[in-house]
Amino acid sequence: MASPGLLLTQAAGDVLLLIVLWIVYKRLGPFPPPLEPVQKPRREISEVLVLYTTSFILSVIFWTWGLPDLPIMPGVSFNLRFFVIMILTVILEFGVHRRNPRDLGLVGFAKSGARIAVFLIFFTVVWGLLKFFLAPSTDPAGPLLFLYWLLTPAFFEEWEFRAVYQTKLERSIGPERAWIASGLMFGLFHIPTDFFGYFWQLGGQDPLFSVLALCLQTLFGFILGVVFTKTRSIWPVVAGHFLFDFFSMVLGWLF
Secondary structure (H helix, E strand, O other): OOOHHHHHHHHHHHHHHHHHHHHHHHHOOOOOOOOOOOOOHHHHHHHHHHHHHHHHHHHHHHHHOOOOEEEEEOOEEEEHHHHHHHHHHHHHHHHHOOOOHHHHOOOOOOHHHHHHHHHHHHHHHHHHHHHHHHOOOOOOOOHHHHHHHHHHHHHHHHHHHHHHHHHHHHHHHOHHHHHHHHHHHHHHOOHHHHHOOHHHHHOOOOHHHHHHHHHHHHHHHHHHHHHHHHHOOOHHHHHHHHHHHHHHHHHHHHO
């Protein structure tokens, strides 16, 4: 079971993220004009559901039975889900739909998005440091494993949930519903890690800790979705995701 201090820290994190969500949504910068609607919104939604279901199933398999890892260099390997989803999304968006990098937030930046981008980066650094001091990770890890757990989750998850799912949904159901849906999908995607994998073990197999972790991840997904919409760029959310992981996890591993 999780200690009372760990549960309190997790609950405080949920409250903090709820406040930050209100700030980024209501107080920091306007929403830019929505993306141009597609002629076949049902097709876009169906593609999101198929991709998400595939990714979720592969994640469940990874955290329960394991998936084969493909080595990239000595000491670093990516699991099969990374390659399957990356290949499918790249082929679909660039090959089938002929979208350019700007459509997916890979290039370009909304003029009014600077304040919210700076705020996200500042907040994730502070939040990561707070988590480090209040509940540091004690898992051993080498420098190469840092790259796997930081660079891969940061870019890969933001590419999947923001650049692909959220933009496809925005073209189908509008920006407001899109960032809410992508944030909820982002949170629910962590069910395998919260109830079978890393966070289940971190919380001492305590269901309450896992529920609090799931709420926190969902709120973080909402925040990232709002920032992505207002900046029209994937890079601020990748940076925020990476910096939180770095300060909350890597510092714990190092010390």
